[in-house]
Amino acid sequence: MSEYALTDERELHATWKPATGLLGWLSETGHKPIGLRYIVTAMCFFGAAGLEAALMRLQLSRPNNTLLGPDTYNQLFTMHGTTMMFLFAVPVMEGMAIYLVPLMVGTRNVAFPRLNAYGYFVYLFGGIFIYTMFALGAGADAGWFAYVPLSGPGFSPGKRVDTWSQMITFTELSALVVAIEITVTAFKQRAPGMSLNRIPLFVWSMIVTSFMILFAMPSVMLGSGFLALDRLVATHFFNQSEGGDTILYQHLFWFFGHPEVYIIFIPALGFISMILSAFTGRKVFGYPVMVSSLVFTGFMAFGLWVHHMFATGLPQLGESFFTAASIVISIPTGVQIFCWIATLWTGRLVIRTPLLYVLGFFIVFIIGGLSGVMIASVPLDLQLHDTFFIVAHLHYVLIGGAVFPLFGAFHFWFPKWTGRMFSERMGRLSFWLLLIGFNVTFFPMHLLGLMGMPRRVYTYGAQMGWTALNQLASAGAVFIVASIVIMLTNFFVSRRSGEPAGNNPWNADSLEWSTASPPPPYNFLHIPVVSGANALWDAAPDQPFVTGMRTHRREVLVTKTLDAEPDHREEIPGATIVPFFLALTTTVALWGAIFFAWWFTVGTLLSVIVLLFWFWPKREDVEEHLENERKFTLERGGEVPT
C-alpha cells in the first residue's frame, strides 16, 4: 500500500463551505441546506393547509352554517387537498431524502447538486404561484383532482383551474428532479462495502419511491397538460362531443394518483425502520423481506388506480381485478408490520418521542389500511365512495401512515440537524395531543359517511342527524392544532437552548450518526468503509476509511452498483446561481403561459440561454482537467500528445 495522506480538514472545509449572504443563499448547492429548505417550506404549506382545514371544520361544526359561503368553502377544500398532497407531503419526503440519503450512503453531496437547487426553486415558485393566485381571488376550486368537465373550459371559466394545472407542472418537475438525484446517488455513490444488501432501509424506501415518481409523474403531467391545453388552446382531449373522453382524464390522473399516495407513504415506512432499529437496539427483523415488501408495494401501486373509479360504470370483470390488486397490496405492508412487531418483541425498548410517534403509526395506520380493504370491495365502495368515509380513510392512512412517522423522524433527526436535543416533555405532549385529537376528529367521519354524508359539501341540513358527529370532529381539530404548535415551539426553542446532542445521542446504526451534529459541509472527514447492514454497529474498532481523494475540488467517490466497490472519482459542481435563474425562466414559461400562450415560448428561449451558461465548461476547469489527464496518463507509462 502506498503512503497515504490523511485528509487536510482545512482545505476540505474551504472547498465545501457554503457561500454566504443573499447571493450565497441563492447559489447554494449543498444537499443539507437544500434538504432543510424543502422541509421548512413544506411545513409552511402544511400550516397554510391546516388553516384551511380548520376553517372548514368551523363551517361544518353547525348545520346550515353561514360562516363561509359555497365559493369560499369550495376553494378551501381544493386548496387544502392540493396543498397537502402537492406542496407538503411529497416535498417534505423529498427534503428528508435529500438531507439524509447522501449521509446514509456515505457520500458528500447528491449526484447533481445544481439540479437539486433548481428543483427546490421550482417547487418554491410553484407554491408561491398558486397562493398568489389564491390571494388574488383565483384559487383553484374544482377539488384536488379537478375532474373534467367541471374543471374544463365549459364549466370553470377564468384562471382558477389553469393555476391548479400549472402548479402541478411545477411540483411534478421538482419531484422528478429529486427522483433522478436520489436514484443516482443511492446507486452510484455508496461508501465502499455498502453492497445492495447493506443499504439502510430508508435509502431502499427512497429508491423505490424515486422509481415510482419516475413512472407515475408523467401520467399527471399529461393529464394536467391535456386539461390546460383544452382550456387554453381549445384542444378536445376530454370533450365528449369532439371525440374526446371524460373518463380519460380520470385514468390519467389516477394512474398517477394512486402511486402518489404510496410515494408519500413509502418514505415513511423507511423512517419507521430507522427509528425502530435505534430504539430497540437491534437491526430490523427480516431485512430481505422488508426490502422485497417495499419493492413489491412499489410495483403493485401501479395496478390499483381504477379503484378510484368504481362508481363510473366500468365493466365488472375489470373492476374485480382492481379489487383483488387493492386487497393484495395490503399483504406486503402487513408483512412489514409483522416484522416490526417482531423487532419490538425481541428488542430492548427505549421509549422516547421519536419512538412514540412511530408507535402511533401502528395504532392509527392499521385502521386506515383496513378501511382501505373495505373500500377495495366494489359493492362496499359503491356506498362509501365520495363520502366522509373516504375522508376518514385517507386521513388515517396519510396522517397515520405518513405524518406520524414523519413527525417521529423530525424528532429523531432534529439532534443531527441542529446539534441539540429537543424537550422530551414537550415531545411527548405533542404526541399524545396528536394521537387523541386525530382520532376524535377523524374516527366519527367513518360513521358520517355510512350515514350518508357526501364529501365536499359546504353545509348540511339539521334534519340529517349529522350534527353531533360533525361537532365532535371539529372539536378534535383543536387538539391537532395544539399538538402542531407545541411541536414547532419545541423545535424553535430547542434549536437555541437544547442540550448539546453529540454525534449519536440515540446510539443509532446508520452512517449519518458517525459524523458531527450538525454535519460539516463535506459530511465526513474521510469517506467511510462499511462492513455490514448496520454500518456503525457492524464497524470494527479500527474500521478502515477512504483516503486519496482530492480536497481542493468537490470530489465524490463513485462505486459499483451491486457491491459498492470503488470505481472512479468525479468532480461535482460547487455553488452557482445559475439554477436559480433557470427556475426563474421556467416560472416565466409556466406562469405566463396561462395568460398568453407565447410566454411559454419566451420562457423556453430564456431557459435555453440559461442552460448554455449551465453547461458551458469553465476555462480554468478545462485546463485543470487537461493537466490531470496528462499526469494520469504519464504516471501509468502512457503517452501524451505534445
Add this chain to the structure above:
Amino acid sequence: MTGIQSALDPAGVQAAQIHNLWHLFLWVCAAVYVVTVAFFLLALIKGRRRVEPVVDAASERRMTIAVGTGAGVTIVALLGLLTASVATGHAIGTFGNAKLEIQVTGHQWWWEVTYPHAEADKIIRTANEIHIPTGTPILVRVATRDVIHSLWMPNLHGKRDLIPGRVNKFWIEADRPGVFRGQCAEYCGMQHANMALVVVAESPADFDRWEQHQRTPAPDPKTAEQLRGRQAFLSLPCVNCHAITGTDAYATLGPDLTHLATRTTLAAGTLINNKGNLSGWILNAPAIKPGNQMPANVLDAQQLNDVVAYLESLR
C-alpha cells in the same frame, strides 16, 4: 345509524346485500385490528422488560415462523373477503327483466326524472323526486346534461356516476315502503351540497295511482287567483325554462312543474314545498342557492301571490 339517507338502514335488496357484506368486512377487519394491536402491545411490554435485544438464530427462526403465520392468516382472511366481495358484486349487478324503468338526468344542481313509455302521452316528467313500487326490480338509467354527478340513494343501493356521453344503469328494488333521501355524491360545482332528491317507496297499488296521476296534464285553474297566476306564469320569464303539460309552457331547461304541488321539496331537496318557501324561491333563488341557474325574479306582491296560488294548485 338509521336514517333516511343511511347505508346502515337498508330498505332495498341491493342495499341489504351490501349491508351484509359490510358486516362481514367490519367484523373480520375489527378482529384483525384487535389481534394485531394485541400482539403489538404485547411486544411493547416484552421489549420494555428486556435488558438486551435477542437476536440469536433460534429466536430469529421463531420470529420467522410467527411472521410467516401472520402473513398466511392474513392472506387467507383477505382471500375470503375478496370472494365475498366478488359474489356480492355479482348479485347486485345482475337482474332479470326490469318491470319499470326510470331515467335520471343530472343538471347543475337538480335531478331531471323521466319515466319513459312507448306512448308519448304516457311519459312522466318530474324533478327531484322518484316514486317506486316495493318488491319490483327497477332499472335506473342515469345521464348528465353538464358535468359529472353521482346518484346515491344509500337506503336502496350504492352510487352510480352520471358521466357526459354515457348512460350508466343499475337496478334497485325496495323491499319496504318509506320515504328516503338521495344526494349527489360527485362534486359538481357551487351547489353540490344542495342537490338532493326524495325517494318514495310505496306499495304497487299506491305507485300505480301515483303513476296514473302523473300522466295527466296539469289541472286547470279553479279560482280567479289561479287563473291570473297561470297568465302571469306564461308571460313572465318562467316559461323560458319550465314546462307545464297542458299549457303553452314546454321549455326543458329547468324542472318540469306539471305536478309541482305533489312534490314534498323544492330546489332539489333544499326546501320544504310550502307557500313561504315557494315564494322566497321564486323571488330570489340565488339567495338560497348561490350560483344557481334560476335568476331572481321581479314580481309585485299581487303577481307573486297569484303565481304561487297557481303553482300550489298543480296537484
Add this chain to the structure above:
Amino acid sequence: MTTRVLDVSDLPMETADSRALLWWGNVGMLAIEGTMFAMLIATWLYLKTANFDWPPQSVPLPPVLWPSIALGLLVVSALFMYLLADRGAVKDDLNSIRVGHAVCAAIGVAFLVIRWKNMTELGFKWSDHAYGSVIWTILGMHTFHMLAATGETISLLVYESVWPVTKKQLLDIRCTCVYWYFVVISWIPFYFIVYVAPYYVRKG
C-alpha cells in the same frame, strides 16, 4: 493500533461511459420522457376505442413520401451518430466526432424543415377534434425533443471546433448521442401512429 485505509488516489477522475453519474442522470431523464411518450400512445389507443370514426372522416389520409424520407434520414443519422460521434468519443478521435456532429446537425435541420412542412399540411388543427389534439401533441412533443437534440448537437459542434475537449466533454458528447438515439427510436412508433395507422385503422 494501525490505521487501515482504502486509498483511492489511483482511480480515474473522469469516465465517459455508463459508469459516470451524468450517464445515469441522462438515462433517468429518458425514462421519464419515454414514459410520457408511452402514455401518449396509450391515450391515442384509448381514444381510438372510444370513437367509432378514428381518424374522423374529415381528416385526410396522411402523405407517405416526405414523412418516410424523414424517417429514413433520422435512422441514418442515428447510425452516423453512433459510428462517428459515439465511437469517436470512446476512442478520443476528435475529427470523427466533429464530422459525426456536423452530419447529424445537418440531418436534424433537414428533418425539422420536413417536419414543419408536414405539420402545416396536415389538413386539421389541434382544435378540430380529439384526434387532431392527440396528433398535434405527439408531433409537438417529438419536435420539441428534436429541436433540443439538434440544438445540443450544434452547440457541441461549435464548442469542439474551437475549444479544447476533455474527458468531461467526451462524456457530454456520449450522453447526447444516447439522447439522439432516444429521439430517433421514439419517433418510430409515432411515425406508425401518425402516418401509417390511418390507412389501416379507419373504418370504411
